[in-house]
Amino acid sequence: MHGITFDIAHMLAGSLVLVSFIELYQDRLSALINTFAVHALVLTASVAWQAYVQDAPHLYITAIIALVFKAVIIPVSLRRIVVKLGIHREIDNVVGVGLAMLAGIGLVALSMVVMLRVTAEADPLAREDLAFALSVVLLGLLMMVTRRNAVSQVIGFMSLENGLVLAATGAKGMPLVVEFSVAFSVLIAFIVIGIFLFRIRERFDTVDVQALDRFRGERR
């Protein structure tokens, strides 16, 4: 693979990292959900491009799964949940945006250094791809850590999964079953956490995770 195909794959993976950054500074929930949909769309494009480039038709299925579940069903249902709970205007941030962005830049730099060192002999596309995927995973984790609201933690978790899918499709010859399992794990996580949200809401009238800690009688 060379020339334009490489550049496009590179660009799509890079855009995924970019969208991760955009997610990082969305402090309103509805905006965050929209950004996540974009995140999933970029992932779909990236996976589809990989399917085309690698001539691997099963990757199209992965792309369709990503499109249907992550870009449509999950954002739509999350939006409904948020509206139903009346928290779509809520502001949710533990650390400041600037600090989170700086930390994110540091993480991307770290993942570049690690991946480029470790995979010195690998295929250049796979190298770049893995480095981007690791960045996306780390940014997703960062989001889970810096958010307090359960909904944004769910979104952080799912963008983390997106990073995993990116890594899985970037490597050649990944069997379909792995992608299925990844997709299903996301779905299950979504269902479980969705149910959790309602249960938490029923009990505590809020989805602020801090309320749970208060309930457990923890000192902060």
Added chain:
Amino acid sequence: MVVTALEGVLALVALAPIAIALGASARASSIVYGACLLLTLALGILALLVLLGHASEPLAVTLPMGLPWLGAHFRIDVLSAFFLVVINLGGAAASLFALGYGRHEEEPQRVLPFYPAYLAGMNLVLLSADAFSFLVSWEFMSLTSWALVIAHHRDKDNLRAGFVYLLMAGFGTLTLLLAFGLLAGAGGAYDFDAMRAAHPTTGIAALVLILALLGAGSKAGLVPLHAWLPLAHPAAPSHVSALMSGVMTKVAVYGFIRIVFDLLGAPDWWWSLPVLTLGAASAVMGVLYALMQRDLKRVLAYSTIENIGIIFVALGLALAFKASAMNAAAALALTAALLHVFNHSLFKNLLFCGAGAVLAATGERDLEKLGGLIHRMPQTAFVFLIGATAISALPPLNGFVSEWLTFQAILLSPQLPSWGLKLMVPAVGALLALSAALAAACFVRAFGIAFLSRPRSDAARNARETDSNSLAAMYGLAALCFVAGILPGLVIDTFAPVTELLTGARMPVQGTIEWLSIVPIAESRSSYNGLLVFAFMAVTGAFAAFAIHRLASDKIRRGPAWGCGYPDAGPLTQYSADSFAQPIRRVFGTLIFSAREQGEMPEPGSILPARLTVRMRDPIWETLYAPIAGFVGYAGERLNVLQFLTIRRYLSLVFGALVLLLLVLAIWP
């Protein structure tokens, strides 16, 4: 031959499920102990054949077990054969003793399955010829003995003993694991042949030496790693105590010899320093502790620490001589160590069996509640006396020979080139002499208080002589002590191949010396003849007895003993174990144990009793173990917070750990 030995070990292992199947039935203990007796005898004879040079191929075998690229190497050479003889002899004696003693066991199903497995574990350690199978067998041995220690689990002290033992065994195995890891090097050559061929650098060798000393020393009971030993050894049933004290400590000595003398290559002179220091400290501290104890089995356990100290002093001397290319002297010191290994396994087994017989007859281990047993259990008293004489290193018994050889080796130290050793070895010798004298006092006390005087409790008053199987085991061991004492040359010649393997030299051939004497170096310097000493003692003793009976009046007169003016001298007014130890406690205990005596005298006219309270502290426990335990407890308390974090903080922890690991990966050269 090694295959036959392995089959024997396998049969021992197979006995364990059979013992489980038999359960607590009446015949179970006879079947299991009988089979153990036969199997250990067979293994011992097999090993003796190897030691005497009648070995048949194959002596090494590799089985497709364990680590896939390594396999399990087993090998029998003269060193392991010597220790196999010691262990199986001890195992056979303990099994024979248990044929009788085991019947007193309340819950035999807690002892029977582990006993053969424990014997098998010890044998496997000696047969292993790679680090992996060595450590697995070592740990198997530790775990089965731990199960035996907590066999009487209803006693809280036994559970604590088991806990401390488990901790120390884990520590010992960890250090041995690290030692073998260093020996194997980066290539991971875990079989002993490859380790022997590799020559570690000075720094690595020093580390391995220290780790081996810690690992084997913690199992053998070297001060200050001995804390578990006086707790665990008495806690087990007596025949197991005999095995643990008499035999398992020898497996640890084997581990040390195997690593330091065999695998590590040529020694440096300073290697002997830590060995000598710890050995001398163990010898003195062990016997001082022993003198302060009231519990008969604990006295014996502490005395094991003393004897291990003597063995390690001899091993340290052997290292020093070997490093200075004085091979004949190294052979002498090593022979002394091996002979003491052999002798100690005999008399410590004997003494623990005697203590077991006393325990079975009276239900008491407390010396202050025994007394007068020589009338009730004359045969046990006789064999216990032989064991006590032997361990006190009195001629003509075997303990004297090995300690005498150790002192002969110490007397050669002025020829050492290094000044540090020249100055240190005589000091070690002085400590050894002190410990020998104290050991004699210790066993005068143990025997005198338990067997002589008048009974101090009803239990002692109504004791019965123990059964014939137990007596047979003890008589057998006593006879071996006697034979090894008067014919030491025979035993020394048998060990010669081992010293030739490890030091490249041997003591002069003793079999050709006239009158069955033994000479350590040359006849002109010094020699000892156990037979002659025995003959002299027998003749003079007989003559004195004859003279007294002939020349003095032979009429037996009975009359009241003078009671110092007191009308009723009850048994409790006799010399007690504590009062026997008091002078020594005042001389040494004030400094070492910070012993404080407090007398409480009632006012004249008061009817309150006078009281004497003695407070002693265990310096090693308080300065070494208690701070570590305290730190672990403190750290546990602090870390307990981690159990109650918020979800986000847990996530942050995971995130932080991930980033940290990635950073390490990025920065690592």
